Amino acid sequence: MKNIPLLLMGCGGVGRQLLQHIVSCRSLHAQQGVHLRVVGVCDSKSLVFASDVITRELNDQTLSEVCRFKSNGSSLSALGDLGECIVNGNTESKRKVLDIAALLGKATGLAFVDCSASSETIRMLNQVVDMGCCVVLANKKPLTSTMEDYDKLVSYPRRIRHESTVGAGLPVIASLNRLISSGDPVHRIIGSLSGTLGYVMSEVEDGKPFSEVVKAAKNLGFTEPDPRDDLSGMDVARKALILARLLGRRINLDSIKIESLYPDEMGPDAMSVEEFLVSGIVSLDNDVQERVKKASLNGNVLRYVCVIEGSRCEVGIQELPKDSPLGRLRGSDNVLEMYSRCYKKQPLVIQGAGAGNDTTAAGVLADILDIQDLFP
Numbered sequence: 001m002k003n004i005p006l007l008l009m010g011c012g013g014v015g016r017q018l019l020q021h022i023v024s025c026r027s028l029h030a031q032q033g034v035h036l037r038v039v040g041v042c043d044s045k046s047l048v049f050a051s052d053v054i055t056r057e058l059n060d061q062t063l064s065e066v067c068r069f070k071s072n073g074s075s076l077s078a079l080g081d082l083g084e085c086i087v088n089g090n091t092e093s094k095r096k097v098l099d100i101a102a103l104l105g106k107a108t109g110l111a112f113v114d115c116s117a118s119s120e121t122i123r124m125l126n127q128v129v130d131m132g133c134c135v136v137l138a139n140k141k142p143l144t145s146t147m148e149d150y151d152k153l154v155s156y157p158r159r160i161r162h163e164s165t166v167g168a169g170l171p172v173i174a175s176l177n178r179l180i181s182s183g184d185p186v187h188r189i190i191g192s193l194s195g196t197l198g199y200v201m202s203e204v205e206d207g208k209p210f211s212e213v214v215k216a217a218k219n220l221g222f223t224e225p226d227p228r229d230d231l232s233g234m235d236v237a238r239k240a241l242i243l244a245r246l247l248g249r250r251i252n253l254d255s256i257k258i259e260s261l262y263p264d265e266m267g268p269d270a271m272s273v274e275e276f277l278v279s280g281i282v283s284l285d286n287d288v289q290e291r292v293k294k295a296s297l298n299g300n301v302l303r304y305v306c307v308i309e310g311s312r313c314e315v316g317i318q319e320l321p322k323d324s325p326l327g328r329l330r331g332s333d334n335v336l337e338m339y340s341r342c343y344k345k346q347p348l349v350i351q352g353a354g355a356g357n358d359t360t361a362a363g364v365l366a367d368i369l370d371i372q373d374l375f376p
């Protein structure tokens, strides 16, 4: 049996779902001759880890207990005695995580899995890459930081997977990488890459208030922890940047034209997420409804679109015919069209659920299994 050790950063909606998938796929993975050995799980303040990370793992009972505990909104630091080790405090946790990475990186290719939504992991990721770890990301921030951080992170291309960063579980990155590595240059990408904004737009079309559907998208696990990351277009811009950098563009987030759906006065510096959702967002309902109605009178719908072509990289609202590939999208579905030499007139199209904890975690799990040939 091949053992794949992994350490999980982030135990929110996606991280917990990943642990649940790992536990429920035990017999499937055993048939494939693989065992995922979870040696540690981190939240923002603490790390729970196996007492001997070289030979032991957090067993399935412990993983289930961690999930149950985190889904109640508790911090790992308050986890009772499960017979495992725990370190509390951000600095101490980071130090211990790096110790584990140093111990298991070169020896085993430890899969370092980032399911947080934080920029704080970037430094650590840069360090563990040099320790021989493999990196699997659902978190887009490490790939959308400076070019220097990006170059470091992708310096061992076989050791990084990040399928879920664009289109959740959809095979967007894998497909794009296949085109690129076969020398088929992609010259245009157009798509609707936000599950949240897709869901919001199609629900508002059905007459529901914008503020209500944003809250519903959050409850369904589609939004970022702060839904303003979706509504500002920043989350789509990050996806656009990840794709553009894969295409070889050496650009940063500030090179991307981004349209926001809310004014600066409602930004994170001005109000908390709760204030925004409880009192701020309601004031946007009428405007959004008006825009949607106006488009509908022209036989059109509004879609939040990402376009990458030549030096152009932009994300924003477009009014599109109802009966177009993007206009027909419903719910949290994403669609992405790639135009290349081989896919010149008819693009390569990838479509399907583009957000949600289940599909995102499934994408992360598939990435972890995809790197198994690197393990002894």
Ligand SMILES: NC(=O)C1=CN([C@@H]2O[C@H](COP(=O)(O)OP(=O)(O)OC[C@H]3O[C@@H](n4cnc5c(N)ncnc54)[C@H](OP(=O)(O)O)[C@@H]3O)[C@@H](O)[C@H]2O)C=CC1
Pocket (backbone or CB within 6 Å): 009, 010, 011, 012, 013, 014, 015, 042, 043, 044, 045, 075, 115, 116, 117, 118, 120, 121, 138, 139, 140, 141, 164, 165, 166, 167, 168, 195, 221, 222, 223, 224, 225, 354, 355, 356, 357, 360
């Ligand atoms: N939901 C979706 O459809 C998709 C999500 N993603 C990405 O997946 C990631 C996770 O999303 P989601 O699960 O919804 O987010 P959550 O907010 O539910 O969970 C984030 C987790 O990360 C932890 N965390 C925060 N900072 C750190 C840190 N410095 N080190 C370690 N852990 C940390 C949090 O800890 P604590 O519990 O203590 O707050 C929390 O457990 C995001 O980056 C998102 O963009 C990607 C594709 C689709």
Ligand SMILES: N[C@@H](CC=O)C(=O)O
Pocket (backbone or CB within 6 Å): 165, 166, 167, 168, 193, 194, 195, 196, 197, 222, 223, 224, 230, 235, 354, 355, 356
């Ligand atoms: N918040 C994102 C989740 C996936 O990246 C979205 O809505 O698409």
